[in-house]
Amino acid sequence: MSRRTDTMELGACTKNPGFQDVEDDGPPSDPCRPDPADKQDSIGVRLDPDAAEEYTQIKPYAGMPKEVLLLYSTQARYRVPREILFWLIVACTLVLVALTITVIALSPRCLSWWQISPVYQVYPRSFKDSDGDGVGDLKGIQEQLDHFQYLNIKSVWISPFYRSPMKDFGYDVEDFMDIDPLFGTMHDFENLLAEMHQRGMKMIMDFIPNHTSDQHRWFNLSRTGHPQYKDYYIWTDCNASDPKPNNWVSVFGNSSWTYDDVRGQCYLHQFLKEQPDLNFRNPNVREEMMDVIRFWLEKGVDGFRMDAVKHILEAAHLRDEPQVDPKKPPESITSEWDLYHDYTTSQLGLHDLLREWRAAMDVYSREPGRYRFMVTESYDYQEIEKTMMYYGTPQVKESDFPFNFYLLDLPQNTSGLWVKHLVHLWIANMPKGRWPNWVVGNHDRPRIGSSAGPTYVRVINMLLLTLPGTPTTYYGEEIGMENINVTQSQIQDPAGKYNASASRDPQRSPMQWSEDINAGFNSKTNITWLPLHPDYKTVNVEIQKKDESSVLAQYRYLNTLRESELILQRGWFCYIHADASIFSYLREMDGLNKAFLVVLNFGQDSVITDLSSVQELPDQLKVVMSTNQINNGKILQKSRIQTEAGEGLLIQFHTNTRFNPIHSEQCYISEKACYLGVMDILYKC
Numbered sequence: 001m002s003r004r005t006d007t008m009e010l011g012a013c014t015k016n017p018g019f020q021d022v023e024d025d026g027p028p029s030d031p032c033r034p035d036p037a038d039k040q041d042s043i044g045v046r047l048d049p050d051a052a053e054e055y056t057q058i059k060p061y062a063g064m065p066k067e068v069l070l071l072y073s074t075q076a077r078y079r080v081p082r083e084i085l086f087w088l089i090v091a092c093t094l095v096l097v098a099l100t101i102t103v104i105a106l107s108p109r110c111l112s113w114w115q116i117s118p119v120y121q122v123y124p125r126s127f128k129d130s131d132g133d134g135v136g137d138l139k140g141i142q143e144q145l146d147h148f149q150y151l152n153i154k155s156v157w158i159s160p161f162y163r164s165p166m167k168d169f170g171y172d173v174e175d176f177m178d179i180d181p182l183f184g185t186m187h188d189f190e191n192l193l194a195e196m197h198q199r200g201m202k203m204i205m206d207f208i209p210n211h212t213s214d215q216h217r218w219f220n221l222s223r224t225g226h227p228q229y230k231d232y233y234i235w236t237d238c239n240a241s242d243p244k245p246n247n248w249v250s251v252f253g254n255s256s257w258t259y260d261d262v263r264g265q266c267y268l269h270q271f272l273k274e275q276p277d278l279n280f281r282n283p284n285v286r287e288e289m290m291d292v293i294r295f296w297l298e299k300g301v302d303g304f305r306m307d308a309v310k311h312i313l314e315a316a317h318l319r320d321e322p323q324v325d326p327k328k329p330p331e332s333i334t335s336e337w338d339l340y341h342d343y344t345t346s347q348l349g350l351h352d353l354l355r356e357w358r359a360a361m362d363v364y365s366r367e368p369g370r371y372r373f374m375v376t377e378s379y380d381y382q383e384i385e386k387t388m389m390y391y392g393t394p395q396v397k398e399s400d401f402p403f404n405f406y407l408l409d410l411p412q413n414t415s416g417l418w419v420k421h422l423v424h425l426w427i428a429n430m431p432k433g434r435w436p437n438w439v440v441g442n443h444d445r446p447r448i449g450s451s452a453g454p455t456y457v458r459v460i461n462m463l464l465l466t467l468p469g470t471p472t473t474y475y476g477e478e479i480g481m482e483n484i485n486v487t488q489s490q491i492q493d494p495a496g497k498y499n500a501s502a503s504r505d506p507q508r509s510p511m512q513w514s515e516d517i518n519a520g521f522n523s524k525t526n527i528t529w530l531p532l533h534p535d536y537k538t539v540n541v542e543i544q545k546k547d548e549s550s551v552l553a554q555y556r557y558l559n560t561l562r563e564s565e566l567i568l569q570r571g572w573f574c575y576i577h578a579d580a581s582i583f584s585y586l587r588e589m590d591g592l593n594k595a596f597l598v599v600l601n602f603g604q605d606s607v608i609t610d611l612s613s614v615q616e617l618p619d620q621l622k623v624v625m626s627t628n629q630i631n632n633g634k635i636l637q638k639s640r641i642q643t644e645a646g647e648g649l650l651i652q653f654h655t656n657t658r659f660n661p662i663h664s665e666q667c668y669i670s671e672k673a674c675y676l677g678v679m680d681i682l683y684k685c
């Protein structure tokens with residue numbers, strides 16, 4: 001049977017091509033083959049008039065041939081809906097594209113990793129000693145990565161671990177491209193970095209541009225007058241018996257000049273004599289240090305803490321600096337506080353250097369998620385405008401933020417007004433739209449738990465974790481570690497050897513992990529490079545993990561909340577109240593009816609605060625978290641908010657009235673964003 005018989009009988013030439021016999025080439029006289037002479041209709045379909053008439057008898061059906069299809073498709077009742085649909089699809093596509101572009105244009109910038117997590121500072125000598133030599137090391141840090149994960153900390157700054165004679169415990173670098181054996185090997189470093197990245201953590205390293213160790217190869221070549229290296233440091237002629245070409249003094253005390261008998265000249269050192277200052281006016285030095293930056297960026301480091309930046313350049317004329325007290329005999333000028341540092345700090349050209357480094361870091365920041373972060377260290381004390389310059393300008397980027405050290409002065413006067421003053425110092429002076437940050441401790445300053453007193457440890461942590469901006473946490477602050485007492489004979493710090501009261505050893509004692517031998521800092525030996533704090537049996541990570549009212553538990557709670565709450569991350573910050581005891585502020589976001597009120601008691605007494613004049617607050621307020629655990633969940637009247645000395649309250653409330661529009665002079669925001677509940681989006685506003 002021919003396959004042609006399978007063709008549906010629709011009339012002559014009305015067959016479904018889908019059923020045609022492929023072997024049938026079709027005779028030349030095939031009546032179905034259109035005659036080229038046939039008349040063409042308006043859409044180019046040639047129709048046999050008889051057949052057309054026949055087609056009109058048929059209804060459209062599935063699998064109909066082109067001719068039938070075309071016949072019907074030209075009819076208005078089919079064409080019009082088709083055209084409507086077509087234009088509808090075009091319009092929808094255009095609307096979608098436009099919407100996407102609008103959403104992208106209206107979305108605020110995503111916060112970067114260095115804004116989301118606190119920066120946790122590890123002092124590697126003191127964090128965890130894996131090999132039992134009494135000094136912490138890189139493997140030790142790797143062993144304790146769970147601790148950061150537990151605290152929800154993603155950014156870890158590790159103080160220097162370069163090869164070093166350790167005169168200033170790593171801040172005297174002998175080789176910028178090697179690891180000190182005390183801390184481990186390059187392999188240990190790479191392992192640590194890889195595991196940190198795997199766990200979603202970022203590593204910030206110290207970059208120490210101002211000086212090297214006197215054991216650095218460059219210094220040895222410089223003192224012997226090697227033509228390429230002779231100007232790598234700052235040398236000048238001086239008198240061997242009284243080597244003071246001018247009155248400049250070192251940060252650690254006494255003249256900043258030392259006579260070198262190999263070269264027969266004096267070299268400058270703004271820190272120890274074992275830390276000669278590099279000469280950044282020499283382009284080769286600049287190139288070498290740029291190579292150092294690139295070397296670590298290539299290795300995958302996520303950021304740098306730029307050490308002692310204000311000291312990088314000195315005036316070439318080497319004139320005496322003005323004395324603070326002009327009547328003081330010049331020979332009694334021995335401390336950095338005796339002089340105005342007009343010629344040894346913040347010299348012209350400094351910011352150009354930092355900008356060059358920033359630009360190099362930007363080259364490595366292009367890959368998504370690989371932003372390289374820069375923070376600068378500069379103590380400018382009363383000259384806050386100098387600090388703010390490290391933020392760069394809207395056109396030229398510099399550091400992501402300069403460290404804000406003003407809260408280090410908190411213990412000078414524990415009062416609400418004082419804390420507000422210190423906070424406002426930064427907020428009021430920071431260039432518009434930049435990101436704040438807060439430091440209450442580091443390896444150079446007494447622990448806040450000792451200087452402010454243990455009463456205030458928790459409230460200070462609450463302050464840090466609820467202010468806008470990035471908090472810095474020095475290791476041990478999350479458990480409330482305190483300074484140790486170091487006797488004269490135990491002093492390790494060179495600064496302490498010059499002046500015992502300036503010793504930084506007390507804040508560098510081993511991390512208190514548990515009540516085990518050596519507080520779990522190490523277990524294989526009885527040595528620790530500095531004594532442990534005697535309170536380690538009660539103040540340690542292990543014990544505090546089991547206690548939900550501990551300093552650690554509260555730190556963890558607040559940090560986790562900070563990460564999950566848009567309002568705490570990027571909402572408005574508004575001053576509500578400050579007095580001798582209380583500092584209180586609000587965090588809110590336009591578009592959200594949820595808000596947080598923070599009430600912190602920095603005073604010495606229990607007080608009742610009346611916030612009834614703040615109309616935007618509801619009458620009843622619920623405490624989400626108090627540093628005094630028994631107050632968690634309490635409902636308070638806004639007219640009677642009671643706090644003990646050192647107590648902090650985090651209050652959450654709901655309202656339809658925002659505080660910031662009416663009190664804009666009391667409010668600050670880094671980069672404004674609003675929340676749209678309907679579509680669950682955040683947008684620029």
Ligand code: GLC
Binds near residue numbers: 168171271307308
């Ligand atoms: C920075 C460091 C400090 C060090 C000094 C010299 O201030 O924080 O510890 O002694 O620079 O490098």
Ligand code: MG
Binds near residue numbers: 211270312314
């Ligand atoms: Mg210098």
